[in-house]
Amino acid sequence: MIRFEGVTKRYADASGTDRGDGSVAVDDLTLEAPTGKITVLVGPSGCGKTTTLRMVNRMITPTSGTISIDGRDTASLDVAELRRGIGYVIQHAGLFPHRTVLDNVTTVPRLLGTDKRTARTRAMELIERVGLDPAMAKRYPAQLSGGQQQRVGVARALAADPPVMLMDEPFSAVDPVVREQLQNEFLRLQSDLGKTILFVTHDIDEAVKLGDQVAVLRVGGVLAQLDSPAKLLADPVDDFVAGFVGRDRGYRALSFAAAPELSLADEPTVSLGASADDVRAVGTPWVLCVGAAGEPLGWVRAAAVESEVTRTVLHRGGTVASTTGSLRALLDAALSSPSGRGVVADDDGRLVGTIRAAEVIPAIEARRDAVASQAPAEEATAR
């Protein structure tokens, strides 16, 4: 657990004298990052989120207040020792260009005195674990893409198996596709490792996606709200948080609502290669096509089939929801389906049935009523 108690960081004003009128980066922050959870600090530029993070490993010294890790005041520890016990991931990875990937990853274990062989064996495991080809171990950072460098950065931070990780906008310098990939793998990794993570980002979507709890900071380093992502979306405390959290909050909040058991309609299907007559025999304008294992492939417009169903005539606009997914995915499947019937599959990807948006809405309303009647509860997050 990382605990901030009344932490303030004030920079001396331009004249260089600290008369108390210097700029305040972090203002009397009290916050707890619970063990084994991801706590995200989010806010606009100048909200002191990076300053807050960097005070934990004393890259920046607080003006007042204390920061403790598992009950130990960080100010009382030797600074190099403190930092070696904390995983540190930064925006541009900060890999050492003169060292191979492998030697980058072994940095902290080597500083701690682990022998080279042990350190390298462990490093190889981590390189694979973060989704890199083991052959990459011998490469130099300049030979890697931005996303690959960031994976190495994460592996390097994990190398000494620190209980606490500090991550400063680790995924913001890569393109959106790679970013999403990195985020998903990061969540998967965290579900195995259960580190205590303090994560800084300026991207509210990233915060809501990754955080077990999200701390929204406003300019001047004041904590505006600390809540679970679902609570944050559902109930922003003020206009600033509401504005920062952004549009489509109602819809996005459904991401955190697990799909209830709904009665799904059976959907007649055709296979690839089915003749035009087979398709028209179903009798609906749009017919669902499934693969050999029963996995939904796409919708076919009956009128458009000339001789038989091929992959090229499939309409792929519809999303597929999972029976164990979220209400948001369920609603989106219905809304995106050309037939108006949202495709629902089980965890193995096999078609279970379809559902209409009009049938999802009552489930959403029922959930709202249930939540309102209880004390404000923490919803199970469905990712």
Place this chain on the structure above:
Amino acid sequence: MSLATIWAWFTDPANWQGTDGVPNRVLEHLLYTGLTLLIALVVAVPLGAWVGHSGRLRWLVTGANAARAIPTLGLLFAVSMFVGPLIQSDLAFVIPSITVLVLLAIPPLLSGTYAGIDSVEPAARDAARGMGMTGWQVLTKVEAPIALPLFLSGLRSATLQVIATATIAASVSLGGLGRYLIDGLASRDYVQMVCGSILVAVLALVADGLLALLEKRAVSPGISGRATRVARSRARNSDPHSEPDPDGADRSDPDSRQAAVVGSGSTGPVEATAATGTPSERDRP
């Protein structure tokens, strides 16, 4: 004068013996060069590293580069006239000569060291500190290896200049290969002058070659750009799984840096001496 007379000079055993012989003169020349470089390194490396690390007093580097414009020979006479009367031994000539040469060697070493340390990415330095390296470890394990190619390029430039310029020591009655030039001029023995010049040039080239070899061995392939080139050709041929590189343009940096290093070092004494500006200025278009 023909090639034959030059050949005759070089093959005359008399020119290879005694105080005036080639081995002794080369040794003296190397002694001046070595002593000069040693003193210049002691002054320039810590200073350059500090300026690069702290980002303060950058004008020192610019100022030192501007000082290259001072005519060496004039400075030598000025210092000799000033120091000469104060000292009653051979040192009266050695000290001014070495001083002048040190002043010549400092600018390339200073700017090479500064630019090298300055070229360390702030993110790498931040990560090094954040992972728990001490200040000394950051310097020796991260900053120094990354700074090495630009530092070595400065060292090569300084070595070439000092070897070429150490001939002036002879003009204040000291030894070294400059003797052949001064004595040859005095006695109108032009063959001796040409042979002396050849020796200086060969010495400079050999020294530069050795440093180039050192550079190749000591600099990490991750920085020199060798590794990047291999990766590029490999990426073109196969590796369809590699992610698109959004920062591709930035990644070519090590290559351009290597180009700057090669360009400033291996072009021979004349161009190396003429090269002005810090490596970092040339490095960053």
